[in-house]
Structure formats: structure tokens, C-alpha cells
Amino acid sequence: MMEHNENTAVQEVALSAFDYKMENDQAIEPRDEMPEGYRKHLIRQMSQHAHSEVIGMQPEGNWITRAPSLRAKQILLAKIQDECGHGLYLYSAAETLGISRSEMIAQLHSGKAKYSSVFNYPTLNWADVGAIGWLVDGAAIVNQVSLQRTSYGPYSRAMVRICKEESFHQRQGYEIMANMMRGTADQREMAQDAMNRWWWPSLMMFGPHDSSSPHTGDAFKWKIKRQSNDELRAKFIDKTVQQAEVIGLTIPDPELKWNEEKGHYDHGPINWAEFQRVIGGHGPCNTQRIAHHKKTHENGAWVRAAAAAYSAKQKSIA
Amino acid sequence: MTNEVDFPSWEVFTQVKPGANYVHAGAIHAADKKMALQNARDTYTRRGEGTSIWVVPSESIVASNPGDKEMLFDPSNDKIYRLPTFYTMPEGAKAI
Numbered sequence: 467m468m469e470h471n472e473n474t475a476v477q478e479v480a481l482s483a484f485d486y487k488m489e490n491d492q493a494i495e496p497r498d499e500m501p502e503g504y505r506k507h508l509i510r511q512m513s514q515h516a517h518s519e520v521i522g523m524q525p526e527g528n529w530i531t532r533a534p535s536l537r538a539k540q541i542l543l544a545k546i547q548d549e550c551g552h553g554l555y556l557y558s559a560a561e562t563l564g565i566s567r568s569e570m571i572a573q574l575h576s577g578k579a580k581y582s583s584v585f586n587y588p589t590l591n592w593a594d595v596g597a598i599g600w601l602v603d604g605a606a607i608v609n610q611v612s613l614q615r616t617s618y619g620p621y622s623r624a625m626v627r628i629c630k631e632e633s634f635h636q637r638q639g640y641e642i643m644a645n646m647m648r649g650t651a652d653q654r655e656m657a658q659d660a661m662n663r664w665w666w667p668s669l670m671m672f673g674p675h676d677s678s679s680p681h682t683g684d685a686f687k688w689k690i691k692r693q694s695n696d697e698l699r700a701k702f703i704d705k706t707v708q709q710a711e712v713i714g715l716t717i718p719d720p721e722l723k724w725n726e727e728k729g730h731y732d733h734g735p736i737n738w739a740e741f742q743r744v745i746g747g748h749g750p751c752n753t754q755r756i757a758h759h760k761k762t763h764e765n766g767a768w769v770r771a772a773a774a775a776y777s778a779k780q781k782s783i784a
Numbered sequence: 785m786t787n788e789v790d791f792p793s794w795e796v797f798t799q800v801k802p803g804a805n806y807v808h809a810g811a812i813h814a815a816d817k818k819m820a821l822q823n824a825r826d827t828y829t830r831r832g833e834g835t836s837i838w839v840v841p842s843e844s845i846v847a848s849n850p851g852d853k854e855m856l857f858d859p860s861n862d863k864i865y866r867l868p869t870f871y872t873m874p875e876g877a878k879a880i
Contacts, residue, residue: 547826555827631831776815
């Protein structure tokens with residue numbers, strides 16, 4: 467009983483140190499005491515973020531062997547390698563919270579952990595590679611720039627590193643779209659078609675409206691999130707509409723209109739039923755994405771076994 | 785592949801340019817030293833960020849406890865004679 471009381475007292479002191487850091491905008495580091503809810507929220511968000519980077523390699527990887535030039539192929543390879551790197555930064559940052567890499571992978575495979583629903587859409591042609599870089603990476607940048615100021619130190623540092631690298635991704639995508647818009651009528655049509663298919667899923671990347679986002683409260687209280695879903699979405703729309711106009715693409719939203727009073731664009735209703743359907747596992751490619759990840763992971767088992775055996779042998783010699 | 789054990793974690797430090805101090809970049813997993821260096825290179829220096837890399841097994845890092853912050857660092861606050869600004873220079877003397 468005595469022991470229990472002492473533990474409670476220690477917990478209270480530790481939590482107030484956490485509150486002090488929160489109030490003074492100081493970063494929380496792995497060895498700091500933190501509320502269990504904070505730890506859980508971060509593990510969920512960071513592992514989901516890491517899984518998104520890794521699963522995001524699949525729709526683009528589909529086009530490496532069919533890139534239209536050696537230049538385009540080199541760029542696409544470099545971009546996909548970056549996405550892999552970003553996944554690794556985030557996995558190792560999440561591990562500082564006490565979850566292992568294999569647990570995270572198991573949660574991805576079982577469906578317990580999610581990844582961004584946007585990667586459940588297919589890349590049908592080369593214009594899709596442009597649209598992903600321009601729109602999907604563009605949306606990711608807006609979100610990640612904001613997350614650079616997140617309260618958990620390792621997450622924030624990973625975001626700083628990722629943001630430095632990510633702007634090339636958005637530019638290479640925009641360049642693909644711009645080149646196609648300078649091309650033949652067929653090419654322009656392909657670019658517009660890709661725009662039409664990727665615009666709405668990109669807006670959904672920011673998550674539900676502020677009025678119906680289930681996790682927003684805690685995320686703000688703990689300074690994990692600094693700007694709301696709707697604020698970030700508006701920022702993305704404002705920047706992207708301008709870029710679309712410059713190259714002659716039309717935003718597939720008849721209700722899109724500049725709102726002078728708000729200083730932002732108003733947009734038409736987002737199809738949240740579709741969003742829920744895709745998150746729930748019924749998007750065009752959900753099954754394929756996870757099946758591919760599992761297969762690749764299993765195919766790599768012999769490599770990991772060989773590396774472990776070699777390591778054990780080296781240790782026995784030494 | 786259930787019950788698969790992760791390779792050990794290694795902390796990665798990179799030197800941005802010759803003569804600079806090594807700065808923590810993040811962590812990677814690897815089965816041995818050679819793989820650790822290779823993975824660190826692939827993961828943290830894709831844009832010429834480094835001239836040199838250190839990898840250290842994460843379990844070998846000993847970190848101070850956040851609760852010991854005052855005990856460790858506060859005593860230096862009342863030893864301001866360790867700072868050059870504590871001393872009065874004779875008028876007219878130039879700094880070295």
C-alpha cells in the first residue's frame with residue numbers, strides 16, 4: 467500500500483514536469499516522463515506516418531521500368547529511395563517510445579496500424595506519377611512543415627530532415643505536369659485526367675473537418691499538432707490552385723471560389739463516405755498494397771537470416 | 785515470419801565537413817558493424833551531408849536522467865568566474 471502511494475506521488479511530480487515543458491514550449495525527449503495517452507497518440511501517429519512513406523513507394527515503383535526517359539527514371543528512383551529513407555527516420559523515431567520495428571510491421575500487416583488512404587489509389591499512367599509528386603507530396607509538405615514544431619523531439623527532428631528533402635519531390639511532379647501541359651492534346655488530356663483523379667484524395671489527406679475530427683483535442687493539448695486539418699487543407703488549396711492556373715490545369719471542383727473575406731478558397735463538399743470506405747479497407751488497391759508488403763517482407767527473410775548468421779559467426783570468431 | 789527478432793539498433797553521427805563536430809543524425813538497424821555503416825550512409829547521407837560517419841550500438845549510449853538536470857547542471861550557474869566576462873580589463877588593454 468505504502469509503495470503504491472509513493473508511486474502515485476512520483477507519477478504526479480513527473481506529470482507536472484511534463485506540464486511545465488508543455489507550457490513553456492519545450493520539446494519532450496525519450497527519457498522524459500510523459501502521460502500514457504501522449505505516448506500512445508505518438509506511436510499511432512508516427513507509425514502511421516512511417517507506414518505511409520513506405521507504402522507510398524508502391525504506386526510510384528510501378529512506373530520505374532516504364533519511365534519515359536533515363537532522366538525521369540533516375541529522378542523517380544531517387545524520389546522513391548527518399549520515401550524509404552523517410553519511413554526509416556520515422557520508424558527509428560517511433561522506436562524511442564518503446565515500440566519495436568517488428569511490432570510496427572506486424573500492426574501494419576494485421577491492419578491495426580493504418581497508412582495514408584491516398585496510397586490505395588492506382589497509378590494508371592505516367593501523368594499519375596506527376597500528379598502524385600505535385601499533389602500528394604505537396605499536401606504532405608504542408609502537413610510536415612507544420613509538424614516540424616511538434617512537441618516530441620525525435621519526431622520534430624525527423625520532420626525537419628524530411629522537409630529539407632521533400633520539396634524536390636513536389637517540384638519534380640509539377641515539372642512532369644507542366645511538361646505534359648506543353649505537349650500534345652492527348653498529353654494535356656492525360657494530365658487533366660490525373661488531376662481529376664488525384665485532387666480529391668489529396669484533399670482527404672488532411673483528414674476530417676475540424677468539426678468531426680476525433681483526435682484533434684488531445685493532439686492540440688499536447689502540441690503534437692499545431693494547426694488544424696482545415697487550416698492545413700486551406701493552405702494547400704491556396705498554393706496549388708495558383709500552380710494549376712499557371713500551367714493551364716483545371717481544378718475539378720465547380721464550387722471552388724476565392725473567398726475575399728476569409729483570404730482562402732472555398733471548396734465543394736469532400737466525399738467523406740469514400741474516405742471512410744477507403745480507410746476501412748475497400749479502396750481500389752488496399753488488398754494489393756498490404757499483400758505486396760507482406761510478400762516482399764517474407765521474400766527478404768533469407769537475407770535477414772543470412773545477415774544474422776554472419777553476425778553470430780563474426781562474434782564467435784572474436 | 786512471426787517472432788522475428790529485429791537487428792540491433794545503432795545511433796548514427798555524421799560530420800558535415802572536415803573539422804566539424806559529429807552530430808547525431810538518427811538511428812538505423814543492422815546485424816553488424818559493416819552493415820551499420822552502409823545503412824547509415826544510405827539512410828542519412830543521400831545529399832552529400834557528410835564527410836564521415838560514426839555508428840554506435842544504441843545500447844552502448846549512457847544517457848543522463850532528465851530528473852538529474854538540476855544536480856548535474858545547476859552548480860555551474862554560480863561559477864560565473866568561468867566566463868571571461870567576469871573579469872575587468874584594465875582600461876586601454878586590448879583583448880587577445
